[in-house]
Amino acid sequence: MAGLKKTIIRTGLETLYFSGLHHVMRPLVGGVGSILTLHHVRPLRHDAFQPNRLLEITPVFLERLLRRLARRRIDVVSLDEMHRRFIGGDFKRRFVCITFDDGYKDLLRWAYPLLKKYQLPFALYIPTSFPDRLGELWWVAIEAVIAQNRRIGLVIDGKDQFFECRTVREKRELYDAVYGYLRSMKTEDELRKVVRNLCATYRVDIASFCRDLCMDWAELTELAADPLVTIGAHTVNHPILKKLPNESAVRAEMEMSRSVLEAALGKRPQHLAYPVGDATSAGPREFRIAAQLGFKTAVTTRPGVLFKEHREHLTALPRISVNGEFQQQRYLKVLMSGAATAMWNGFRRVNAA
Numbered sequence: 136m137a138g139l140k141k142t143i144i145r146t147g148l149e150t151l152y153f154s155g156l157h158h159v160m161r162p163l164v165g166g167v168g169s170i171l172t173l174h175h176v177r178p179l180r181h182d183a184f185q186p187n188r189l190l191e192i193t194p195v196f197l198e199r200l201l202r203r204l205a206r207r208r209i210d211v212v213s214l215d216e217m218h219r220r221f222i223g224g225d226f227k228r229r230f231v232c233i234t235f236d237d238g239y240k241d242l243l244r245w246a247y248p249l250l251k252k253y254q255l256p257f258a259l260y261i262p263t264s265f266p267d268r269l270g271e272l273w274w275v276a277i278e279a280v281i282a283q284n285r286r287i288g289l290v291i292d293g294k295d296q297f298f299e300c301r302t303v304r305e306k307r308e309l310y311d312a313v314y315g316y317l318r319s320m321k322t323e324d325e326l327r328k329v330v331r332n333l334c335a336t337y338r339v340d341i342a343s344f345c346r347d348l349c350m351d352w353a354e355l356t357e358l359a360a361d362p363l364v365t366i367g368a369h370t371v372n373h374p375i376l377k378k379l380p381n382e383s384a385v386r387a388e389m390e391m392s393r394s395v396l397e398a399a400l401g402k403r404p405q406h407l408a409y410p411v412g413d414a415t416s417a418g419p420r421e422f423r424i425a426a427q428l429g430f431k432t433a434v435t436t437r438p439g440v441l442f443k444e445h446r447e448h449l450t451a452l453p454r455i456s457v458n459g460e461f462q463q464q465r466y467l468k469v470l471m472s473g474a475a476t477a478m479w480n481g482f483r484r485v486n487a488a
């Protein structure tokens with residue numbers, strides 16, 4: 136349990152971890168529907184140090200999930216259709232939306248063929264700096280810094296501090312500590328500065344992750360042409376919006392990403408996902424701005440299923456994260472019951488504070 140809790144704190148995602156398919160399916164029977172969050176879909180890698188493993192599932196796991204969804208009496212619907220059902224009060228059938236954050240290349244190779252095969256609609260939330268090749272995937276960059284070095288220096292409170300990271304265990308602990316340290320920074324600028332310094336010191340090319348991992352505009356254009364696909368906004372620079380100093384900066388991130396996507400893909404995005412998306416990353420200020428900007432819906436990573444009451448909070452929707460971090464860890468199967476999301480939320484249905 137301590138390990139699980141630590142990872143949740145570390146990721147700041149307030150994510151629910153599902154160790155097997157039945158655990159993903161179970162919460163789907165609550166409420167009127169739910170929105171699934173996925174990031175990477177790719178075959179297992181065997182490196183011992185993979186602190187971001189929680190952000191990926193295997194193609195086999197995805198296919199089993201899709202097959203089950205296709206068979207059940209659950210409608211897999213687009214975000215527009217979800218919105219229509221909320222506005223129209225049409226809750227006759229339970230629904231699920233499938234969403235992918237950040238626009239990783241592996242989606243094209245591994246997930247897209249499966250989604251096509253089962254003809255299931257899905258959405259992609261794109262931070263426009265990623266296809267522009269200006270994005271900083273800082274959580275991947277610090278993974279590389281720690282993986283490639285045996286000792287890391289950081290300036291903390293004006294003092295040089297050094298940390299050993301020879302063993303996998305030390306690397307994991309250091310990753311958690313550095314991640315927590317970065318998340319505790321007051322502003323996004325400070326966070327980025329520390330990451331850039333680390334990358335410069337340890338010769339990690341932070342731009343390379345964006346190039347190697349994320350889809351480019353040509354690939355996104357191809358996807359966007361498919362009627363199964365909805366492209367949603369995910370800001371420009373993928374900042375933790377709550378760390379931005381003022382409203383106009385938050386507004387600019389949301390508005391600009393919508394304009395860039397519209398210009399590049401010819402369709403104005405109607406839906407938004409807040410980067411990182413937990414309660415420390417997006418709150419009432421962000422929910423209000425997204426609504427003012429006219430987004431039909433906006434999603435967080437706060438865990439939970441959807442209830443009718445979310446009609447009044449369409450820019451503060453919870454999601455259920457599907458990931459493979461703990462697939463092997465049996466204790467989680469015990470931890471995760473059908474009531475998991477309800478317990479998590481203290482049995483509150485809507486959490487938009």
Ligand SMILES: [Zn+2]
Pocket residue numbers: 236237369373410411
């Ligand atoms: Zn994201």
